[in-house]
Amino acid sequence: MGTRILIPTPLRPYTDKKDAVEADGKTVGELLADLTTKHAGLKAHLYNDQGKLRSFVNIYVNDEDIRYLQKEQTPINASDTVSIIPSVAGGAPTTADAIAERARLHGARADELPSLTNDEIKRYSRHLIMPEVGMDGQRRLKAAKVLCIGAGGLGSPVAMYLAAAGVGTLGIVDFDVVDFSNLQRQILHGTPDVGRPKLASAKDRLEAINPEISIVTHNAALSSENALDLFAPYDIIVDGTDNFPTRYLVNDACVILGKPNAYGSIFRFEGQASVFATKDGPCYRCLYPEPPPPGLVPSCAEGGVLGVLPGVVGCIQATETIKLIIGAGEPLIGRFLIFDALRMKFRELKLRKDPDCPVCGTHPTVTKLIDYEQFCGIHPAEPEPVTVKSVNDATEITAVELKQRLDRGDALKIVDVREPNEYQINRIAGSTLIPLGDVPKRYNELDPADEIVVQCKSGVRSGKAADFLRSVGFTRVLNLKGGIIDWIDKVDPSQPKY
């Protein structure tokens, strides 16, 4: 006599509409083999292509799930009742689903991701032999379209590794030209590239790494006017920007378009990474609703950055991008990774989606792109209102004017508010070094009767020093416009720039 098997509603069309049938076997495996021989239509719905029970098919012996017994080796007695019980699962598409879906829509053949050539199979063999990637994952990579914002410190490792990994379409947005000061970390570019557009040297380098993929260059400064159009054709956006206005712009555009943002940022010895703007995860604004006051957080150009740091952080961004495409592992969604290179430590903060977030919350107030320079408190340099200019005239001095006055023999006290290591690189002869952070405790070294010129690298820090000195009663303070860089450009080209 056979063992009784209870059949769930959706499978009864394959068992002549019966809710229970009998089959023979000493184990669950044998029993199901006999069942699918007698009722062949069941097989495709119970087993996957590899001949394994599908994950949403649950087999119970009496009241026990065989996963907690001996799985398909679970022995069967004549008196046992075996039940096939469905789990029902589904959900909205993830990034990996969306890429597969788009590939199916645009593929040469229906229901197909792009296939791999023999050359590609050889190139990607170390991916193909891992089950997490395999042929399916590599074809998803080939179908994927990723846009890299910036071809600088972060953009270099991101673009190089994504190109090597076989991301089929790699877009890059940049408008800059390669400078000597880039070469310490921007490994897309080499010494012979100095003076070339970054896009040109990036394209050469990436095509040398992988000629199988398509490199799309966008020669533009990302703006509220062009961001949505630029992002629209891509699946994932990788943020390699170095300033707050662009960072908020990238975040908001990603949320509006529903595209994940593989985020990274670097400063000195510290890096940060996360994946923002996915459907179920927080965005950059959930973490930082408002930008810091302008000038509070120095940029890498002002504060410096360890050359290898963007290598570490960019590789994390590239890793997360690939995971999103192949749908493997646990993405860095809702997690904020902080890397301290000096201590060599990674820390992780939990992030939650903020229901009150102005962009991705339940009642968003920002539904289209705004003026991000203004949002970050940065006002355009030109045109300056006339009234402001007249005030500036009284508080600023240009490099040429300073030189003329020094040559005339005017008694000017020049205070350099940069850091000692910057002072070692270049300085205005006769200047006194008081780093900005020390000004509040050392300003009494200065005589309020003197005419004082404060100076830094570009004029931002010295502007703050000038404000401070005026606030404590100094009346004759001038800020050197354009800092030492302008001084070197216009007065003393013999000194090195940094």
Place this chain on the structure above:
Amino acid sequence: MPDPLIVDQEVDRAIRRHGEETYPHECCGALVGDGRRVTAVVALPNTTEEGPRRRFLVRPSDYQLAERRATELGGELLGFYHSHPDHPARPSQFDLDHAWPTFAYIIVAVAAGQAGDMTLWWLREDRSTFEEGRLNGN
């Protein structure tokens, strides 16, 4: 496949309300009826451990509960419904990979907390894709 599948007005309202209540998470539940007409729904808990904003899971014990409730209501289990928060009412690859044959799958799109499009899908016999069915003759 009953075509079109008729969904009673109260059932329609209940599915939409359930999707709005669980937003921004996915809701799920069972469809009960008589073959070509859905007359009742059984709201079920979403037990997924993969993040309920984009996944739902009806575990085996809740599936059995749904079959029992269908019998008690004098009908049969016709299929399941779920919501797609902030996403169109079209089945995903994940939906396809986990679909059961002969069941009706109703998807309701819930955008910014507001239920919108509702669509009906049937798994093709060879499991290759979903075919869109007609709801209430639309």
